[in-house]
Amino acid sequence: MREYFRSIWNFRYFWMSLVRMDLRSRYRRSVIGMGWSLLHPIALTTTICVVFHQIFQVDIRHFAPYLLAGIATWGYIVSSTLSGCESYIQAESYIRQCPAPMAIYPLRTTLGTSIHFLLAMSVVLVMAVFFKPEVFNLVALATLPATLVMLFAFCWSLAVLGGLMNVFFPDTKHLFEVGFQILFYLTPVMWETRMVSDPFLALALQCNPLVHVLALIREPIIYGRVPSLMNYCVSCGLVAFFLTSASYALYRLQRKVVFYL
Amino acid sequence: MAKIELERACLTFRVRKHDRITFKEFLVRQMYRKSINPVMKVRALQDITLQIKDGERIGVLGHNGAGKSTLLKLLAGIYPVSRGRRYVEGRISSLFDIALGFESDATGYDNIYFRGYLQGETPASIRNKLPAIAEFSELGDFLNMPVRYYSAGMMVRLAFSIATAIEPEILLIDEVFAAGDMAFQQKARQRMREMINQAQLLVFVSHDMESLASLCQKGLWLDHGRVRRFGPIDEVIQAYQASVLDSQPQAA
Numbered sequence: 001m002r003e004y005f006r007s008i009w010n011f012r013y014f015w016m017s018l019v020r021m022d023l024r025s026r027y028r029r030s031v032i033g034m035g036w037s038l039l040h041p042i043a044l045t046t047t048i049c050v051v052f053h054q055i056f057q058v059d060i061r062h063f064a065p066y067l068l069a070g071i072a073t074w075g076y077i078v079s080s081t082l083s084g085c086e087s088y089i090q091a092e093s094y095i096r097q098c099p100a101p102m103a104i105y106p107l108r109t110t111l112g113t114s115i116h117f118l119l120a121m122s123v124v125l126v127m128a129v130f131f132k133p134e135v136f137n138l139v140a141l142a143t144l145p146a147t148l149v150m151l152f153a154f155c156w157s158l159a160v161l162g163g164l165m166n167v168f169f170p171d172t173k174h175l176f177e178v179g180f181q182i183l184f185y186l187t188p189v190m191w192e193t194r195m196v197s198d199p200f201l202a203l204a205l206q207c208n209p210l211v212h213v214l215a216l217i218r219e220p221i222i223y224g225r226v227p228s229l230m231n232y233c234v235s236c237g238l239v240a241f242f243l244t245s246a247s248y249a250l251y252r253l254q255r256k257v258v259f260y261l
Numbered sequence: 262m263a264k265i266e267l268e269r270a271c272l273t274f275r276v277r278k279h280d281r282i283t284f285k286e287f288l289v290r291q292m293y294r295k296s297i298n299p300v301m302k303v304r305a306l307q308d309i310t311l312q313i314k315d316g317e318r319i320g321v322l323g324h325n326g327a328g329k330s331t332l333l334k335l336l337a338g339i340y341p342v343s344r345g346r347r348y349v350e351g352r353i354s355s356l357f358d359i360a361l362g363f364e365s366d367a368t369g370y371d372n373i374y375f376r377g378y379l380q381g382e383t384p385a386s387i388r389n390k391l392p393a394i395a396e397f398s399e400l401g402d403f404l405n406m407p408v409r410y411y412s413a414g415m416m417v418r419l420a421f422s423i424a425t426a427i428e429p430e431i432l433l434i435d436e437v438f439a440a441g442d443m444a445f446q447q448k449a450r451q452r453m454r455e456m457i458n459q460a461q462l463l464v465f466v467s468h469d470m471e472s473l474a475s476l477c478q479k480g481l482w483l484d485h486g487r488v489r490r491f492g493p494i495d496e497v498i499q500a501y502q503a504s505v506l507d508s509q510p511q512a513a
């Protein structure tokens with residue numbers, strides 16, 4: 001185990017330089033650089049806000065930061081998984097040349113999406129402070145770093161699982177896309193749990209563990225509250241489950257990857 | 262101290278008759294159609310027992326598909342052994358598939374860094390070697406261009422220059438480099454000789470008996486994934502050539 005972490009560390013220059021290259025090519029393609037890639041979540045937020053304001057008369061001051069936080073977090077999870085699906089295929093020539101630990105290729109893609117997520121989150125923070133200065137609560141915000149670490153572990157695990165599965169079954173990425181599309185409507189990304197009037201349905205939705213993951217991000221930023229113990233328990237359980245699965249899958253399958261590329 | 266040991270090492274590939282199966286197919290197949298896309302076993306290497314010590318230079322020969330390249334990849338640690346044991350001591354550097362694996366959007370210089378890091382270099386050590394690599398490749402200003410605009414020969418030049426810029430303990434080489442123009446091939450041979458002299462241990466796969474005889478002391482003749490003969494290079498080459506000549510009249 002320690003040996004494995006050491007070898008990941010020994011290859012640090014390799015994967016860090018690839019992450020740097022990914023970021024550079026992502027942000028260089030346009031004149032406004034970083035702004036351009038943030039435009040997508042912001043445009044989506046603006047559109048949904050305008051539409052929901054018209055139909056449901058939602059309060060934009062509250063809803064805009066709420067929505068952007070949701071879209072950014074959801075986008076982080078989805079893009080980490082989907083780019084993770086590609087991670088081994090993309091790295092085929094490196095895998096065929098050098099016996100580097102297989103954990104580093106999903107690490108590369110996840111680090112890329114993480115940095116993008118941090119940028120989006122800083123926009124959310126600014127927006128929240130601007131729209132809802134009254135809820136600003138430093139104690140609550142201090143819980144965010146731990147949440148980010150957990151989210152990172154979650155996304156890396158998904159990337160590993162997606163990547164390994166995609167090596168063995170080439171339709172994995174497509175299945176994940178469909179699955180995420182369905183989950184998107186089952187998760188309060190662009191609606192609020194309190195919009196659901198049926199109490200039974202509301203209870204059923206609480207069974208979705210992603211509700212609690214989103215709460216870890218939203219509670220401190222949007223409501224100025226420390227997330228509940230329940231939020232932490234469910235999220236930790238979810239992350240632990242995926243982290244264990246991903247580590248076990250890596251342990252069992254990483255030597256076989258080269259045969260299936 | 263460099264050392265390679267294989268103890269009854271086997272490598273079996275499991276190949277599907279048709280393409281990879283999709284996940285949907287996998288679920289369906291489990292239920293009712295089992296044998297449409299069967300798995301075939303290919304015994305690529307069987308019961309290879311080898312001990313290569315510091316200072317030895319081994320030439321590997323055999324006909325196409327005998328398992329020579331697979332053996333090198335097994336030694337390099339890219340393929341795991343299916344059975345048996347592999348033990349390697351020393352820093353390995355390998356020259357095979359070298360034209361593969363550039364980041365095509367990145368410039369030549371950036372790719373020198375990526376490859377270098379993969380070979381275990383640090384930013385400082387590459388910076389020291391950068392001028393030498395650039396000079397040896399003779400690519401000049403092209404190194405500031407994305408690799409996607411390179412010709413095949415230019416990629417080989419770059420790959421070879423990077424791969425040979427290190428001081429390896431164990432050197433694994435697959436075939437001589439056919440690509441590149443005449444002048445570069447000359448240069449490449451010269452560079453390889455220098456590297457071979459520096460390396461503490463060499464395993465060299467080639468079909469060129471002359472270079473095998475001049476570079477190696479010991480020969481390893483592989484036949485259908487098994488060791489047919491392992492001994493002084495001259496003897497092994499003679500035996501190999503004799504068997505090839507023997508089989509010729511029958512084939513004709």
